[in-house]
Amino acid sequence: ASCFIAYGALHWACSMLAGTLVDRWGAHRILPFITLPLFLSLLSLALLDSQWSALLFMLLLGVAMGVTQPVVAALWAELYGTQSIGAVRSLTTSLMILSSASAPWLFGVLIDRGASDTDLFGGSALIVLLAGLLVLMAFPRSQTQPK
Numbered sequence: 001a002s003c004f005i006a007y008g009a010l011h012w013a014c015s016m017l018a019g020t021l022v023d024r025w026g027a028h029r030i031l032p033f034i035t036l037p038l039f040l041s042l043l044s045l046a047l048l049d050s051q052w053s054a055l056l057f058m059l060l061l062g063v064a065m066g067v068t069q070p071v072v073a074a075l076w077a078e079l080y081g082t083q084s085i086g087a088v089r090s091l092t093t094s095l096m097i098l099s100s101a102s103a104p105w106l107f108g109v110l111i112d113r114g115a116s117d118t119d120l121f122g123g124s125a126l127i128v129l130l131a132g133l134l135v136l137m138a139f140p141r142s143q144t145q146p147k
Helices: 003-025 027-033 035-047 052-080 082-112 117-138
Strands: none
Touching (some): 003 027, 027 035, 027 117, 035 052, 052 082, 082 117
């Protein structure tokens, strides 16, 4: 439970840092890297089995959650302009609610079929890694400002 303090502190600090980085370089240049802390946090749950792994997970998750919100919020304005921000945010929020609602069901089915915690967290880490690679292909480094 004390790991939540570390999570909160890093969440806040990384939000402040990400906002500064977005202002300096733009969200589209930072986006390919924001999945890395989430991938590492899930991988730590899958591979490590010690008391300090909970702290490592919460620290990495705090970084991931702190960086994600400022980058994604700025990305929509960069990609679609401020005129369409309401429509884009409503669509992404709907998709987020759908995925949040379906995840417990999916994990329950997988657990009922014999999936271990290592399987669940390792599979989730793999999905995050694949998503990060897709983002990297969609936003290559040489790309200038999106249109």
